[in-house]
Amino acid sequence: MLSIDIGQINYALYxxxxxxxxxxxxxxxxxxxxxxxxxxxxETMQP
Incomplete structure (x- = not known):
């Protein structure tokens, strides 16, 4: 079974x-x- 470390997820999200x-x-x-x-x-581009 594959396991993903929380650290790997955090690193990827970071x-x-x-x-x-x-x-x-x-x-x-x-x-x-x-x-x-x-x-x-x-300022002149506001609708």
């Missing part, structure tokens, strides 16, 4: 969360750069 946070930060930085390049103000 790695997944860390990757998602990095992806989100990368997208935020990209949006900020595009805003600056295109001179877009976020």
């Amino acid at each position: 790695g997944a969360a860390k990757k998602l946070i990095k992806m989100n930060n990368d997208k935020e930085l990209r949006l900020k750069r595009l805003d600056k390049i295109l001179d877009i103000r976020r």
Whole structure:
């Protein structure tokens, strides 16, 4: 029978969360750069 250690699960979840946070930060930085390049103000984009 296969057994999975709780430590392995925690490590995998930690790695997944860390990757998602990095992806989100990368997208935020990209949006900020595009805003600056295109001179877009976020306040004017609200519906």
